[in-house]
Amino acid sequence: MATSDPVYLRVVEDIRRQINDGTLPPGAPIPSRAQLTRKYQVGETAARHALRVLVTEGLIIGRVGSGHYVRERPILMPLHRWRFPEHPTPFAADLQTQGRRVTWEWQIDSTEATPEIARRLRLPLSAKLTRTRYLYRGEGRPLQLAVSYEPVEFAAHLDEERRGVVARMSAHGVRITEIRETVHTRVPRPAEADALQLPAGTHVLHVERTHWAGERPMETSDIVLPGDRFRVTYSMPVG
Amino acid sequence: MATSDPVYLRVVEDIRRQINDGTLPPGAPIPSRAQLTRKYQVGETAARHALRVLVTEGLIIGRVGSGHYVRERPILMPLHRWRFPEHPTPFAADLQTQGRRVTWEWQIDSTEATPEIARRLRLPLSAKLTRTRYLYRGEGRPLQLAVSYEPVEFAAHLDEERRGVVARMSAHGVRITEIRETVHTRVPRPAEADALQLPAGTHVLHVERTHWAGERPMETSDIVLPGDRFRVTYSMPVG
DNA sequence: GCCGCAAAGTTGGGGCTCCAAGGGTCGTCG
DNA sequence: CGACGACCCTTGGAGCCCCAACTTTGCGGC
Numbered sequence: 001m002a003t004s005d006p007v008y009l010r011v012v013e014d015i016r017r018q019i020n021d022g023t024l025p026p027g028a029p030i031p032s033r034a035q036l037t038r039k040y041q042v043g044e045t046a047a048r049h050a051l052r053v054l055v056t057e058g059l060i061i062g063r064v065g066s067g068h069y070v071r072e073r074p075i076l077m078p079l080h081r082w083r084f085p086e087h088p089t090p091f092a093a094d095l096q097t098q099g100r101r102v103t104w105e106w107q108i109d110s111t112e113a114t115p116e117i118a119r120r121l122r123l124p125l126s127a128k129l130t131r132t133r134y135l136y137r138g139e140g141r142p143l144q145l146a147v148s149y150e151p152v153e154f155a156a157h158l159d160e161e162r163r164g165v166v167a168r169m170s171a172h173g174v175r176i177t178e179i180r181e182t183v184h185t186r187v188p189r190p191a192e193a194d195a196l197q198l199p200a201g202t203h204v205l206h207v208e209r210t211h212w213a214g215e216r217p218m219e220t221s222d223i224v225l226p227g228d229r230f231r232v233t234y235s236m237p238v239g
Numbered sequence: 240m241a242t243s244d245p246v247y248l249r250v251v252e253d254i255r256r257q258i259n260d261g262t263l264p265p266g267a268p269i270p271s272r273a274q275l276t277r278k279y280q281v282g283e284t285a286a287r288h289a290l291r292v293l294v295t296e297g298l299i300i301g302r303v304g305s306g307h308y309v310r311e312r313p314i315l316m317p318l319h320r321w322r323f324p325e326h327p328t329p330f331a332a333d334l335q336t337q338g339r340r341v342t343w344e345w346q347i348d349s350t351e352a353t354p355e356i357a358r359r360l361r362l363p364l365s366a367k368l369t370r371t372r373y374l375y376r377g378e379g380r381p382l383q384l385a386v387s388y389e390p391v392e393f394a395a396h397l398d399e400e401r402r403g404v405v406a407r408m409s410a411h412g413v414r415i416t417e418i419r420e421t422v423h424t425r426v427p428r429p430a431e432a433d434a435l436q437l438p439a440g441t442h443v444l445h446v447e448r449t450h451w452a453g454e455r456p457m458e459t460s461d462i463v464l465p466g467d468r469f470r471v472t473y474s475m476p477v478g
Numbered sequence: 479g480c481c482g483c484a485a486a487g488t489t490g491g492g493g494c495t496c497c498a499a500g501g502g503t504c505g506t507c508g
Numbered sequence: 509c510g511a512c513g514a515c516c517c518t519t520g521g522a523g524c525c526c527c528a529a530c531t532t533t534g535c536g537g538c
Contacts, residue, residue, distance in 0.1 A: 006491060032518060043493045048520090056295050057426050064519040065500035081475060166477060179475045185424035185442050185466035187296050203424050203442045203466065227424035227442065234473040236320065236418045238405060245521060271488060282523045287490090303489040304530030 011050035030068035104136045120220045130155035148221035182208040203227040250289035269307040343375045359459045369394035387460035421447040442466040
């Protein structure tokens, strides 16, 4: 606002305002570097810097050779997490109820517990675990990543089964009583940005889910979602 | 990795690796621009760009006149959201149970429902609402922002009361039956970045909380938390 | 032994330029 | 009429430079 703050911010704020109030709708082209220098009477460096800031904020995207464009605001996908068993666990099921064609691939392998996973499953370090890696796609585009860990003894026939954790554990005589999820946000790791085709500047929602049988953690998973495309809803009954 | 990708990325990846594997512990100084150009045999632009990328990733902070330093990994504060009434609603209560000195300030005023708030409270546009703005601090430093909206008729004596929404509504004969929270992540608005003293590159967790009496929404609030300092935990009973 | 000041180093804003890679457009040629 | 190539524009990487504002350090004087 003040005339004293950096000129590149003047450009950033003006464009941001135009995007927010709809003057520049999604898909609209942003003036090029050369045009910005003329329009705002700033140097090339300032124009370039302003565009970079808007890119890292996730408001615009740059296409080399073409220009910068207001990013298509991806529809926020609500993921509803209700009390069980009214609604089943997997995020994929939530997505399908919204009429989206969701497909997924998975790989199963064996691994040893890392310090973090050992802590979450209350197992000794380097305990033998079965790891399942999921990649969910919605209409072909990558939607979310998930990695699930559980003790080997419960994971038999995992590759053939389509049942969720609750049902599968129940077949082993283990009754899941509670699911806990912890959500926070962070910068995507390079592999995640790659797998999820994340544009620069987006963060991910990281959901840590653990299935409990009483006081024993039975399965834990890390679910990674593009932060700008998902909202997760939790419902808690009162009284 | 490949020798073909930009040189600034070589610098970024090398420093990022050193931070992740502990070679550069929190607080450790990063080589200055001049040192980086010598060490990695790159130009000033590349060194500068590498540092900027690491800053926007939230891994390091720059102090003018001094240098860049590995950011102190702020302790992730868990906020547990259980079934009610075993645990009360406000985030502040969760924080206090962790033995942190939490203080808060609030301002109450009247406002009209914006389209978004009207939708959430299922009220006509420009319905009269009481708005309460909270700023929570932990050990003096700003922790979280919250804005609560409720119809004026329930908000009498709001400024004198210390009770939560559930108890206050109950005094008006309204029984809150459910709390729904939606969490997503986004770039902080300038006012939020300012109020929460957010370093560049951090995102916020935005929790939308609504208190329901049956099928009627009674109160809704927007809670904004620094994304890198908070994790929110939800517990869902099964069966 | 301590204070204060000056010099050196550092970030962050800003400017200018060159170049490779790629997108768009238009006109020419088969 | 359709395919292809030339030319212009745009992004993004990279280099170098100047300067204001600020921190740190070290030295000289009291």
